[in-house]
Amino acid sequence: MPELERTLETKLIEQLTQGVSQWTYCPELNTEEKLWANLRQIIESNNRDKLRETPLSNQEFEQVKNQLSFSSFYNAAEWIVGENGKAYVHVQRGNETLHLLVLNRAHVTGGTSVYQVINQCQTFKDEENPTESRARRFDVTLLINGLPLIHIELKNRQHSYKEAFRQIVKYAKEGQFTGIFSTIQMFVVSNDVDTKYIAAARSDELNDKFLSGWVDAENKAVPGLFDFAKTVLRIPEAHEMITQYTVLDKEKERIILLRPYQIHAIEAIRAASKRGVSGFVWHTTGSGKTLTSYKAARNLLQDIPSIEKTIFLIDRQDLDQQTTSAFQSYAENDVVDVDDTENVKELIKKLQDPTKEMIVTTRQKIQHMILRWLEKKPDSAVYKRIMNLRVAFVVDECHRAVSPETKRKMEQFFRQSLWYGFTGTPRFGENAYEKKGDLPRTTKELYGDILHAYTVKEAIHDGAVLGFQVEHLGPKGLEEDEYGNTIHEDMRVYTSKDHMYNVIDTMVNKSYEKLGFQNGGGKTYEGILTVGSIPIAQAYYDLFRQVKEGNGDVKIREDIRRVLPDFPKVAITYSLSENEEKSMVNQEAMQRSLDDYNAMFGTAYGLDQIGAYNANLNDRLARKQKKYQTRTEQLDFVIVVDRLLTGFDAPCLSTLYIDRQPMQLHNIIQAFSRTNRIFDAGKTYGQILTFQSPGTFKNKVDEALCLFSQGGEDVVLAPDWEGAEAHFIETLEELRVLVPDPAAIPAMTKKEKRVFAKVFQRFDSALKQLKAFTNFQDKNLERDYGLTDDENSAYKGHYVNVIEELRKDEPSDDGAGGEETGLDFEYTLQSYGGEIIDYEYIVALMQDFVSKDDVTSHPEKYEKQRDEITKYIQEIQHRNNKLGDIMMDLWINALRSPEEYREKQLITILEQTKRESIRKIVHDLCQTWGLDEQIVLLAAHRYEAGDEHNPYIEKSIESGDYNAFAAKHGTSLRKYQYRKAVRDALQQTFEADIVPLREGTVVIKDDDTDDISKEKSPKVIVYPESGPKKTLVAEKPSFHS
Structure with missing residues (x-):
């Protein structure tokens, strides 16, 4: 019989309270009122001098409660960062403002810090909304200085830890984490044998994919509750997790808790810097190296007094802005400054400034400073000041950013420098740099000993990244040597149109699952095609254009076009050089592709704006901004030579098509790793397809995976076909x-x-x-x-x-009865799903139908086509009656008078009707509630399904005229009740009426198995008239009614 959850609580609390300077168990703190009183006592104790021995009055403490009742966990996290690591509340006492210390991040296991553990604390239901809430009892909560910062929910072994996670999500939805509980920063869930943690977030942002388990410094799992508590939840570790290993992403307004391997790497760098030695961190691509390196650079600056500057060094201008933007977003609520350098002069100014700060700059700017500016002024004070700086370099993608020759020159200049390199693909003897005199050839020779390793094998095991599914689709029956390498190939085959069309056919017609077409428009994945040269890339681009226009040797399958009528949307990117051979040809071809891109997305890039074009293409591929999450703003394929194959992060990128000879081992892994970021439940592997030298390519892939997973290639690779x-x-x-x-x-x-x-x-x-x-x-x-x-x-x-x-029939929470089954109740069926059809495809079929000259005189010729269209529209009515009714109305009118619609654009008529319907819905809503119609119309167009925090809804509520509403309706609603009613009406109307009209894809079921006991009902045609809706049961609409 599994242990009861209450027993687990008791044992956990016993462990947490053992030892010196650990947690103190406070069973009496079991209501929110008592927690506030406890906090009051701690604040008064830590601020006796400022309070002059006069306790806080009730009115003064109300000020404290108001300041510490946050609207979001993120806002609480911003406050916890505080001023130079100290978080205050500000109390007005007479004419004086008292700044009272609540939390000091530097006071670990001493100073002003008080550590308490409570359990079974009761929350109270929302009295204003009693039907939708209920009182709850939390399992275990950890308080630092009276603030609940870590919350733990437990299940026994008979239940999955995910049930504890779902319980937290439910509490968040119910609004239980308000008041003093709004300060929580970290959730922990466990069923005794499996324990995970996650940063606090809104209920709609909590995702079990981002639950993290703990591993030790050797990457061995620490899954058990009590081992986890001993490692993570004791003091000082728990205090440091909240204050040292939390990052706030200002741009996304979310809390990030570092994963264990990131923390181990930062600790290893800290230890190395105290010994005055350099080294490198090997963390596989996709595991969050940029975030780890940020924290490493920040901690070096903050924790090591002897270090005057940390310089985060990167390469490539297009990644400079990406990384700098991320760093500034992280640093905005941190206790360090992050400065990027616009030019060499600015860099020199920052280096000579005595302020301790983190500088983000490129290798090229440092080189320029050393070689051109400083060499001319060797005796200047500025030169000597910068040259003798005690500086730590943190180098992201350390082999791309700095060559051995460049690093040596920098070290000769910065005489008191430490170097910490981050790489996902170290240089070993097997893939060493070419020999150049006595220059270092491996990562160890270049940076020093490895400080921490986290390979792709461990990352896949931990769920930090996905594995790879590889298909080698090169020509069959080629001659191979004794090792399986392809030999005696005619390489001209790979530049032939037949070969290239075969590759394109695979990409557009045989990648339905790989590209996520089952998800529908706007939710499909992307692919990159990498080739061996710019001329080949341009040739492919031209062939794709022909295929899309219907002129090539490859025809796009109908089931593909039904989902994405505009598929494939293709772009090309590479670096132009005036010195390249045939550069004018390259530029002319690039201009044509820019023209296509501009036409596709309403941009205006020219050859003199390639940097801006590349940046825009990067953002479009990454889809991290909301504007790129709709089909109209998305690409399907990008053709590259080498660009984007290293350092580019796009979780929605699923597939890499490789039509070139095998790359170097580290470049293979770098390129593969563009595809294996975690994205959604449907993306289960990074998909890789190769099209040349299959035997040789397979051997190279096996060798690369063996080298960079330390022998774990069986974990990294999915089974072959x-x-x-x-x-x-x-x-x-x-x-x-x-x-x-x-x-x-x-x-x-x-x-x-x-x-x-x-x-x-x-x-x-x-x-x-x-x-x-x-x-x-x-x-x-x-x-x-x-x-x-x-x-x-x-x-x-x-x-x-x-x-x-x-x-x-699942057992009750107390663990009584039942049996352990291992059945995953949250499993989502992956291979079953209806066919997705884009409504524009259906309208195109309608347009084609009415354009037939003899459709009226010989209707029997087109009966099959007519029935197919009718079936599609009926299915749309079943799934989305708002859109389906409009389409059916248009279709019936078109069937009655095909010649009337022959010269008209049905898509234009349909879109106009949808817009008019939305305007009518908004008008009626505004008339009812006294709202500004233009503001609400804007909100309606910007609203996304499930978006509870849309700023345009707030603006719509603000536009409401309560007095006019009350006068018109004679309502008893108070003003605050009116605002809540308006919010509910807006969201309900948008969800039920507006969003369906804006949808462009519909699921067409391929079976009727939602409940096989139900009988199939006849197909129904519903269409609106000026009067009440009429419902006709019919199999086929007649041509003439």
Whole structure:
């Protein structure tokens, strides 16, 4: 029998309170009122001199409570940062303002710090909204100086730790973390055997993908609750997690808690700097090196008194702005200054300034300063001042940023410098620099000993990045040597149009799953095509243009066009050089591609603005800004030679297509790692396809993965096609042995249903993986594996019902009864989903239909096309009746008089009707509530589904005329109730009426298995008239009504 959760609480508290300067258990602090009183006592104790031994009055403490009741966890975090690490409240006492210290980040295990642990603290339900809230009891909370900063929710082993996480999300939705609990910075969840932590955030921002477990300095997991508590939750570690290892991202207004490997790396650098030695950190690409290096540079400056400056050194102008922007966002609420240098003169000014600060600059600016400016003034005081600075260099992507030759020159100039390099792909003997005299050739020779390692193997194991699914699609039957390397190739094949069209066909027609087409428009993924030269890149771009225009040898599949009618949207990027051979040809070709890009996105870039173009393309690919998260602002493919293959972060990038010869080992890993950032549930691997020298490429990939995962290539690589197919066949057989006839599932016992559900989840996962391979395009489930569509749908339908049935029977929270099942109730089916159809594709079909000259005289010729369009629109009505009704109305009118619409643009008519409908909805809403129509209309167009914090809603509420509303309706609503009612009305109207009209994609179900016990209803055509809506049951609309 698993332990009760209350027993876990008791044991945890016992452990936390053992030892000197640890937590003190305060069981009496079990209500918010008592917590406020406790905080009051601590503030008074720590500020006796400022209070002059006069305790805070009730009115004065109300000021404190108001200041410490934050609107968000992020706002609380900003306050905790404080002034030079000290957080104050400000109390007005007569004519005097008292600045009372609440928290001092430097007082760890002493000074003014008080550490308390409480449990079973009761919160109270919202009296203004009693029907939607209830009183709760929190499990365990850790207080520093009376403030709840770390909150812990526990489940016993019979439950998943994710249930504890979902409980926290529920509390956040209910508004339980308000008042004094609004200061929480970190959540911990555990079921005794698995323990995770996450930064505090709003309920809609809490995502279980970002739960982090703990590992030790050797990357060994520390999953158990009590080991985790001993390592992370004791003092000083818990205090430092909140004050030293928290970063505030100002741009996104979110708290970031560093992951354990980041903390270990920073601690290792700190220890090395105290010994006065340099070194390097090997953290795999995608694991957050920029954030780690920021904290490392910041801590060096803050913690090591002898260091006067830290210089964060990077290369490449396009990444300079990206990194500087990130650093400034992190530093805005920190106790250090981050300065980027616009020019060499500014750099020199900052270096000679006595202020301790972190400087972000490029290798090129440092070189320029040393070689051109300072060499001319060797005897100047400025020269000597800068030359003798005690400076620490932190170098991101340390092999790209600084060559061995350049680093040596910098070290000769900065005589008292320490160097800390960050790299995801170190240089070893196997991939060393070319020999140049006595210059260093490996990372160790260049920077010193390795200080901390976190390879791709560990990152994949921890869920920090994804693994890779690799397909080698080069020509078959080529001659190979004894090691499997491709030999005696005719390289001219790879520059032929046939080969290039074959690559394009794979990209546009065989990447449905890889590019996430099942997600629908605006939510698909992106791909990069990398080739060996600029002329080849330009040739590919021209061929893509031909394919998109319908003139090439590759035709885009209809099911692809149904999802994205404008697919593929392609761009090209590379560095132009006036000194390149045939540079004019390159520039002319680049200008053509810029013209296309400008036409696609309404920009105006020319050849003299390549830097701005590249920056815009980077942002568009990264999709981190909201404006790039709609289909109209997105790209599908970018063609490159080397650009973007290192240092570029775009989580929505899923696939790398490689049509070039194998790169160097470290470049292979760098390029692969553009694809394996975590994004959403559907992106399970970084997808890699190679198209040249398959034998050689496979060997090079294996060698690179072996080298950079320290022998963990089996963890890094997904099974190949043969392995994935064998696994799928195995899981299908397991499913059929267990349940030969899906119809028998409802009669199973509860225990048998649990087994079925687990087996079906494994089957679904195996099918999802199989579908991602290009080979699956030529497969048929019934023909090749004996699984009929009806059988497959039946299994899925019964599974959905079984999960809901079993979910209701889950054991109670106290752990009484039941059994451990290991069934994941939150598992999302991955291989099942309706077909996604873009409504613009349907309108294009409608346009094509009415354009036929004989559609009226010979309707029988187009009956199939008419029925297909009708079916699509009916399905849209089923999923989105607002949009579907408008489309059906237009379709019926077009069928009645095709010739009337032959010369008209149906998409224009449809968009105009949608706009008029939105205006009518907004007008009626504003008339009801007394709101400004223009402001609300703007809010309606900017609103996104589920967006509770849209600033335009706030502006709409502010525009409300309460007096006019009250006079018109004679309401008893008070003003604050009116504002809440307006907010509810806006959100409900936007969700129910506006968002559906703005949607452009619709899920078309491929089966009726949501509940297989339900009978199928006849298709319905619903269309609005001037009077009440009429509902017609019909299979086909008539041409003439």
